[in-house]
Amino acid sequence: MTAKPRFGRTELPDRQAEVLKASIRIEWATLVFLVITIALVYLVLGNSQAMKAAWIEDMLSLAPPLAFLIAVRIVNRTPTMRHPYGFHRSIGIAHLVAGVALFTMGAYLIADSASGLIAAEHPPIGSVELFGHVVWLGWLMMGVMALTIPLPIYFGRQKMALAKELHDKVLYADADMNKADWQTAVGSIVGVAGIGVGLWWADSAAAIFIAASIVWDGVKNVRAAITDLMDSRATTFDDGAPHPLGRHIVDELRTLRWVEDAGVRLRDQGHVFHAEAFVVSRWGKVSLTDLESARDRLIDLDWKLQDVVVVPVEELPEEVGGSVHDRQSERNQ
Structure with missing residues (x-):
């Protein structure tokens, strides 16, 4: 009896399976971190456009890890008569969903922040009573945003290495999003500090900067996802060059x-x-x-x-x- 012909592998080898498990763990850790961050930022949101943009950006950051976790539940299913090529394209679909979400909300934030800048809105930042002391809310805003900087830097570096080994463009997009997260936090601190020293326009300017980075992430990821789904020449995980x-x-x-x-x-x-x-x-x-x-x-x-x-x-x-x-x-x- 002759051996049944094989087209290739339908499951990841042991090394990549372990990398995938590590990726799943770090994505769950990311979701937990983001949920806590979203709650904390909401509590100190105030009337700052930069803080509003950062809060929405944090909610958008949920899209790539959620897309990744959904896709990996589908990706290793055995090919069927209806799906003879398998289910690996679910990664590309997840990539496209994440990119569209980033672009859409980034464009909205640019329009919203720009309208505030054109209208010369002066966002008030009040004070709150904390442990019997009156504290300027801006200090709490900047403190919360400072706390959200270290972990995205760590997550981003870890995911970048995992994405390279696994050839996972959704994971790479999420690593890029983590970079945007800590840059957004820095931008928010600058915007709130600007209001504190009397530069009313600094808040809207920081919000526009944050929104522009979100749009750029969206454009890059939508373009890469569509290109792959259109069966263009295969590239490296970061779309930097044709795959060797x-x-x-x-x-x-x-x-x-x-x-x-x-x-x-x-x-x-x-x-x-x-x-x-x-x-x-x-x-x-x-x-x-x-x-x-x-x-x-x-x-x-x-x-x-x-x-x-x-x-x-x-x-x-x-x-x-x-x-x-x-x-x-x-x-x-």
Whole structure:
């Protein structure tokens, strides 16, 4: 009885499974931190536009970890007849949802804060009685925001490392959001301090700065998510460059004695890739055994190759890169 053909892996290997578990733990810790932060900021919100923007930004920060936690419950389901490519695209959908949420609310905050600046609104910050003493509310605002700075810095660094190893763009987007969180806290402190020294416009200006950073995060993530869902050339986890696995696939195929030339179409499906490899035989024909052996070698090349097919062709399509096309592409990168 012949072995059942395999297209690739449907589950993460042990090392990446452990990384995924660590990512889940840090995302739950992030949610707990954000819930506490949102409650504390709400208690000292006052009439500050910067504090309002920071509070909304904190609520928006819930979107990436929630999207991630929902997606990972779906991502490793076994492929079915209805979903023959598996469920890894759920990561891309989560990425898009998070990006749209960031962009929409950031745009609203810019409009809201800009209207206050144009109208020359002077936000009053009153005083509260605390332990029998009258305290300017601005001190409490700045104190609370200062407390929210250290953990986002730590979370962001940890998530960035995990996102790189797991090739998870939602996790990377969340790490980027954590960077925006602590920058937002700093901006809020500056805005409230500005009101305290008589610079009424500093509050709205800080709010606009915060909102602009939210919009920029949204634009980057929406663009990256749509690009991946449109099956563009696979890139690294931070969308910084074409993923090197495409070159590794071609190099691996060209080591086979019967392969004259090779090319690949590599698309991002979430944590993993779908690879369509095209090969030109030196002898004009190729056996089924050779094709299956080549496919198995590619599957074993990297854990991210979840779905692999090898197609014999007489000539490489330009889109997948022949020898001349590859050299031209390398010079243009």
